[in-house]
Amino acid sequence: MGMIQATQIVNEERPIAGKTVSVSVVQRLRPPTRFQVALLGMQGLLQGMWLTLTYFWSPVEVVTREYPENRDSLKITERFRGNLRFKFPNEVAHQTHSALLEQIAQETQTHPEVAENWIRDEDDTRWYHNCTGCSKCEEACPNASIRILTRHGEILDDREIDRFVWRLDSCMFCNACVLACPWDAIEMTGGFENAVFDRRLLVYSLNRLAAPRINLIQDEQDPAVRARMIDWRSRYGGPIPLGGTGLPNLPAIGAPKVQECPVSHAGSTAVAP
Numbered sequence: 001m002g003m004i005q006a007t008q009i010v011n012e013e014r015p016i017a018g019k020t021v022s023v024s025v026v027q028r029l030r031p032p033t034r035f036q037v038a039l040l041g042m043q044g045l046l047q048g049m050w051l052t053l054t055y056f057w058s059p060v061e062v063v064t065r066e067y068p069e070n071r072d073s074l075k076i077t078e079r080f081r082g083n084l085r086f087k088f089p090n091e092v093a094h095q096t097h098s099a100l101l102e103q104i105a106q107e108t109q110t111h112p113e114v115a116e117n118w119i120r121d122e123d124d125t126r127w128y129h130n131c132t133g134c135s136k137c138e139e140a141c142p143n144a145s146i147r148i149l150t151r152h153g154e155i156l157d158d159r160e161i162d163r164f165v166w167r168l169d170s171c172m173f174c175n176a177c178v179l180a181c182p183w184d185a186i187e188m189t190g191g192f193e194n195a196v197f198d199r200r201l202l203v204y205s206l207n208r209l210a211a212p213r214i215n216l217i218q219d220e221q222d223p224a225v226r227a228r229m230i231d232w233r234s235r236y237g238g239p240i241p242l243g244g245t246g247l248p249n250l251p252a253i254g255a256p257k258v259q260e261c262p263v264s265h266a267g268s269t270a271v272a273p
């Protein structure tokens with residue numbers, strides 16, 4: 001679209017203090033008439049309509065994505081950050097999980113993604129983690145969106161994670177927490193379907209296991225002792241300790257509600273207090 005210029009710059013040679021100096025002079029132009037403005041507006045409108053018409057004739061060039069119809073084929077770039085979650089702690093946990101999914105999928109004759117629903121808690125390696133509860137991520141967060149609650153692990157006589165509370169409602173996805181983690185325990189993912197009707201559902205508990213990090217569990221040979229190292233945190237029940245500051249003291253409405261984390265295999269759960 002043509003631009004209406006209010007000023008123009010003219011370069012001139014001018015004698016200053018006995019010397020000829022090159023200067024740039026800004027000249028104010030005569031303002032356009034209403035007719036000129038209307039003409040230029042019409043030109044821009046026609047250009048836009050022409051582009052729309054060309055898309056009618058060549059739909060291959062259309063770049064608009066039709067969401068949610070294209071949900072299955074939607075491409076999210078790797079850089080996009082929409083959700084914080086615990087990483088699969090190591091290849092062993094990942095392989096165990098994949099093998100378990102395939103086994104259940106075969107037994108139930110379903111797709112592995114559907115089989116996720118049949119995994120029992122005690123077999124679910126998604127919940128193993130590398131988090132030590134060191135709170136570096138909490139310290140790095142500029143928005144106080146993370147609250148790390150630790151407990152004293154009796155078996156190892158050391159500190160371990162009790163609850164990793166993440167407030168999506170105040171997170172600005174800056175990734176500072178991920179970079180600050182010395183144990184590579186958390187990551188940002190591309191899940192973006194986070195909309196809820198009650199903002200209290202935007203407080204997530206990232207961990208389901210109150211336990212030391214996975215390597216320490218795997219180092220223990222005695223299965224009975226290993227089992228004692230792990231405490232399952234209820235996905236549904238109980239008030240979640242809310243982290244962050246300035247959270248309004250909202251009244252509880254009815255029974256506790258739960259919403260599965262929108263990231264398909266993140267394994268985090270949002271719990272309404």
Ligand code: SF4
Nearest residue numbers: 141171172174175177
């Ligand atoms: S991404 Fe940034 S704002 Fe969000 S929890 Fe991490 S450090 Fe805090």
Ligand code: SF4
Nearest residue numbers: 131132134135137181
């Ligand atoms: S996620 Fe990382 S930085 Fe945060 S508490 Fe766990 S180990 Fe520490």
